[in-house]
Amino acid sequence: MLLHWPIDYLSYLKHFQSQTNMSYSLLVDLDWSVPLTPKLKQYFDGHDLASEYDTRSPTLLYDFDAQGDDPSGRKVSHNTVGHLSIDIHRELSWTLCCRILDQIKSIAIPLSDVDRYLDVAHQMISLQSITFRMDEVDDTHDWHGAEERLDAAVMEKLALAKTKRLEDLESAVEFVQLHTLLFPGTLAHVECPTHFANVGLAEQVCPYSFYRRMVGAIKVRNLPTELMDKNWKEFTVNVENTDLSQVQIMYVFGRETDWYYPLQATPFLHLCTALKVYMMISLRPDSFKWAVKKDSKTVLPPLEIVDIQAVKEPFGSELEDVGQGFGKTLKAIKAAAGTLQLENNVQTISIGRGCDMPLLRVLSVRVVSERLVLDPSLLSHYRELRCLDLSDNLRSYDVREIQSTKLLKTLVLGSHGSFNQSFLPSVHRTLDTNLMDTLTLLETLDLSVEFALHSQFRMLQSTPSLKQPYLTILSNMPALERVLTDANFTLPPGASQSAGSSGFLLPQELDKIPIKELGEILLQIQCLKDSIAHPHEAPQHGGIDRGIPSEAQQLLRRMDDLRMRQWGYTSPKFMHQQQIYDKKSSELHGLVAASPVLKRVHDTLMAARVRYYEKQATKDAITAVFQSEHPDRLVEPSLKTLELNGRWVISDDVLETMLGQVFVNVESVDLFGCEGFGTRTWIRATAATPFLKSASVNRVLEVETAADFGLQSHAPRGTFGRALFETETRKRLDYTFVEGSYSFAEGADVE
Known part of the structure; x- marks a missing residue:
């Protein structure tokens, strides 16, 4: 006969990392009260919990104590439910752990109950890791205007709650110090994570001074393989006891930036000899200067990915130093800066100067007010480049000497923000003549502002793999006169110079512009304006964000007139216009015929207007539109x-x-x-x-x-x-x- 003895599950419990389930539903719910069962209602009334909780702390900064409209009174405020949730979690944690204190290796202790654990710290002989959970909402971050918004009674509760929080934090420090004294070398990890990180005033953060004392009491030598948000705070206050030789990944983009800056005066990156991935904010402008000034004894890590952000200060020489120091191993560089500067005091960032990066595939630099200066032979140094994303908010940077690369798959060029009124003809000419000729693998093309306005559809002919074209023209596009002038189109004598304020040329002034240039710019604007088809196969998504201002309709109407010649309409209604624009139409037809891509775009757009001319055109002419040498031009099935x-x-x-x-x-x-x-x-x-x-x-x-x-x-x-x-x-x-x-x-x- 087999005897079945009950299993003592607690004897197997080594790790108790429970997460407090805060029931402060009013922060995320519109229902102000919670229904109670009769038994729970009896329990609440018998223990007078509502009064007790109201005395213990304020009602979550708001006076939501109402019982609602329930005449039975069987509802209770969320403040009471929130405190009850904390109490239940606290008692449940203690009930489960108090019997097995000697075997627990890791534990999450509610900060509000830390004194009870402090009394039994001498029994926790196996404890290796501890997490203090800030379960109460006690810290209100010195709420602006609290004195005017809250009455004296609530302010007194807030003061008492903050005092209790500081006492609990002091007890947590004492717990760590006592345990490391009783059991040296056992406790290796301690943390006190932020709670309610996304609920505004309710966010609870452990002050740096307390956390530093907690971690500072641990003398165990750490040997991490990665530095992440979860262990970054511990590292910042215990650098001297951390061996960084095995760190391969440094990925820290936490919200609490104050935890970064204690390391500004403590260089440590040169100790990360195995580092492959560096993704975090810039600690100081010369963070990587050591890699450039290396001596024969310096061991450079095999750094492959760098993603760096400038938060409080603009970039210094970080990007140049990274390129020069780790050029042989780098595969991706991403940089972003959000700092604002006056335009007359702009920081210059050099891209590609003196750097040969044979493995680099991704180069993305997006800054707000710094100036990007590109090396003349930028892409010739990056022979494996797949993605090029460069953006600043200044009025000019020159890429005339940029070299071509056959392997590029993603191209993003543009300026975004308050300075986006620039038109850079040098960039247009570069794209037209130098960059796009051999981009046979290009899949994503994102051109904004001046790039999009003057992107020649001719250059799309050499990009058969293109799947995602994005042509973005912001609403404050420069006036057309400025576009024509900057593109070396000279307005003839007598043309209105005041039109710049309204952003378009008067119709009579169009005839004074050279025929070929006029036809070319009209076709570009019309193709952008009516971009209803993409000239390449299998586009999955076409996005054109915003548009050319409606004033450009002056040009668009003239563009329609120029088209009529090509369709051979012979009705008297069109004969007069045909005679007037015969030469212009001939020039335009030659321009279109010179490029198969332009012709296909032009024909597709024209076919959409066939109905308009249906009564004037013959049946054969209409049939020819749909059955000419481009039978597939009217269908984009993908x-x-x-x-x-x-x-x-x-x-x-x-x-x-x-x-x-x-x-x-x-x-x-x-x-x-x-x-x-x-x-x-x-x-x-x-x-x-x-x-x-x-x-x-x-x-x-x-x-x-x-x-x-x-x-x-x-x-x-x-x-x-x-x-x-x-x-x-x-x-x-x-x-x-x-x-x-x-x-x-x-x-x-x-x-």
């Missing part, structure tokens, strides 16, 4: 997402052709900010698109006019909502309007 955000002008015909014939498999369309098409056309075209799942437009559809479109309201006015409807094929489509949500009423006719 594109799934189309985003045209900004002041783009799209006519009804273009919209219906775009959704019905060009992007036949599109699943999501976002035309926020677009103009020119009617709401009825929008509803009709999207409803007829077979695979469309979501369609967004910033139109205000009033309830009073919804019936005109066969729609019925689904959400209150004034909300930014979605409307669901089903077509005859039972397809589900999400509609997003600015004001209100709607769906098709039964039997509605969308035609």
Whole structure:
């Protein structure tokens, strides 16, 4: 007969790292009270917990004590529930641990209960790691205006709570000091992590002075292989007892920046002889100067990845020093700075000077007000480069001498922010003539501001792998006169110089600009403006953020006139215009014909306007449009997402052709900010698109006019909502309007 003895599970327990489950629901919930069972209600009343908790600490900085409208009184405030949760956790932890204190190796101690553990520290002979959990919300970070917002009674509670917190922290320090004295070399790790890190005033942080004393009491020699947020604080106060020779990863981007700066006067990176990954804020401008000034005895680590951020101070020589010191092993460099400076006192950052990095694949430098100065032979030193991302906010930096690289897969160039009105013709010429010719592997192209405005579609011809084109033109684009002038297009005598304030040329002034230059810039603007198709195969996502200001319509109308010659319309209505623009059209046709890519883009855009000329053109002419030497130009079946955000002008015909014939498999369309098409056309075209799942437009559809479109309201006015409807094929489509949500009423006719 077998006897089944009960198992003592506690005898196996070695680690007790429980996490306090704070029930301060009012911080994240709109329900102000919690229902109680009759037994719990009896317990609360019998022990008068509400009064006890109200005396112990304030009600989470807010006076949410109300019992609600429950006439039975069977609800209790969140303040009471929060304190009860703390008490239950505290008692449960002690009940489980007090029987096995001698076998516990790691433990999480509620800071509010630390005195009870201090009394039995002599029994915890196996303890190696301890975490003090700041379970109470006692520290309010000297709430601004608290004296005016809170009454004297609450302020007194806050003062008492803060005093109790300081006493508990002092006991925690005493616990660590006593344990290391009783059992030398046993306790190796102690931490007191921040609690409620994302709940504003409720955030609880262990003061640096207390944490330093806790960790300083530990004399065990540490041998970490990585420095992360979890052990960074411990390292900063115990550098002398830390062996850094095995550290391979340094990844520290914690929120509490004060924990970085104690190391500014204590150089330590040269001790990390095995370091491969360095990702953290810049400690000092010369953090890596030792790698450049190395002597024969210095062992350089095999550093492969550097991701560095300048937070309180601008960059110094860190990037130059990193490149010169670790050029043979580096594979990725990322740098970002958020410090602001006056433009007349700008820090210059040199990129690529004197550095040969044969393994570098990623170079990303984004700064707010520093000036990037690129080495003339930058890319010739980075023969394996795949991603180039350079951005500053200044008015000029010169990349005219930049070399080409065949392996580049991602190219991001642009300036973002308050200084983005610059137009850099040198950059445009560089991209046009020097950089894009051999980028056969390029998959992502992100050009903003001046880069996007003057990006030649000709250079896309040599990028057959391109999948994600992003052409971003910010709303404060420079005036067109400035663009023409900076691009060496000289305005003729008599042209209006005051037009710069409004951002466009008067129509009569266009005739004074040389024909070829005019046709070229008009085509560029038109292609950007109507970018409804990408000239390469299998684009998965096309994003054009914001747009050319509506004043550019002066140019766009003239562009339409220039196109008419190519289609051979012979009706009398067009003969006069054909004669006037015969030479200009010939020049433009030659410009388009010179580049297959330009021709395909041009033809695709033109085909979207065929309906407009349907009555004037012959049937054969229309057939030729769709069945010419570019039979696939009207279909982009791979594109799934189309985003045209900004002041783009799209006519009804273009919209219906775009959704019905060009992007036949599109699943999501976002035309926020677009103009020119009617709401009825929008509803009709999207409803007829077979695979469309979501369609967004910033139109205000009033309830009073919804019936005109066969729609019925689904959400209150004034909300930014979605409307669901089903077509005859039972397809589900999400509609997003600015004001209100709607769906098709039964039997509605969308035609």
